[in-house]
Amino acid sequence: MAQVTISGTIKVVGKTQQVSEKFAKRELVVTEQGGQYPQLIPIEFKQDKTGLLDGYNPGDEVTVTCYVNGREWTGKDGVTKYFLSLAGNRIERSGASSGAPSGGGAQAAPPPSMADMPPITAEGEDDLPF
Numbered sequence: 001m002a003q004v005t006i007s008g009t010i011k012v013v014g015k016t017q018q019v020s021e022k023f024a025k026r027e028l029v030v031t032e033q034g035g036q037y038p039q040l041i042p043i044e045f046k047q048d049k050t051g052l053l054d055g056y057n058p059g060d061e062v063t064v065t066c067y068v069n070g071r072e073w074t075g076k077d078g079v080t081k082y083f084l085s086l087a088g089n090r091i092e093r094s095g096a097s098s099g100a101p102s103g104g105g106a107q108a109a110p111p112p113s114m115a116d117m118p119p120i121t122a123e124g125e126d127d128l129p130f
Contacts, residue, residue, distance in 0.1 A: 002068040004086070006041055007094055008032035010060045016050045026050040028088060030064060045088040052091050065090040 014027035025046050032039045043066050045053055056062065066086040074080045 003065065003089075004068060005063060005065050006030055006032055006043070006086075007063045008039075008041070008061070010056055010058050010062055011040060012058065013053050013056055023047070024050055026053055028053055028056075028064070028091070030062065041086065043086045043088045049088055052088070056091065061094045063092050063094040064088055 008030040010028065011031045012027070012029040014029075016024055016026045018024050023046070025044055026049075028043045028045060030041045030043060032041055043064055066088045069085045069087050071083045071085070072080060073083065
């Protein structure tokens with residue numbers, strides 16, 4: 001399993017979602033400034049890792065260590081799709097936050113990610129709409 005480190009500014013710290021009795025997740029979106037355009041990177045923290053995001057807020061400079069996960073899914077129509085996600089494992093502050101709000105006005109919700117997919121059931125099927 002590949003491990004990557006992402007450094008940037010927190011854009012969104014999601015609330016913990018209790019997906020089922022035994023599964024919880026929480027999404028973090030980090031803005032990475034590397035390259036020509038800023039990249040908005042969603043990272044999913046699962047189970048006991050959701051608590052790692054407590055105390056972090058939009059605007060905080062962080063370094064996140066995560067694992068790259070890939071998944072194959074075949075729909076009822078027989079079409080196979082592949083999904084990629086980042087599973088957060090560790091988060092650290094990487095710089096002093098100015099305390100000033102980042103950007104102005106309302107912010108749009110992040111695009112859908114693996115966090116929006118339902119978990120695989122015991123039968124190995126999920127009811128994705130595509």
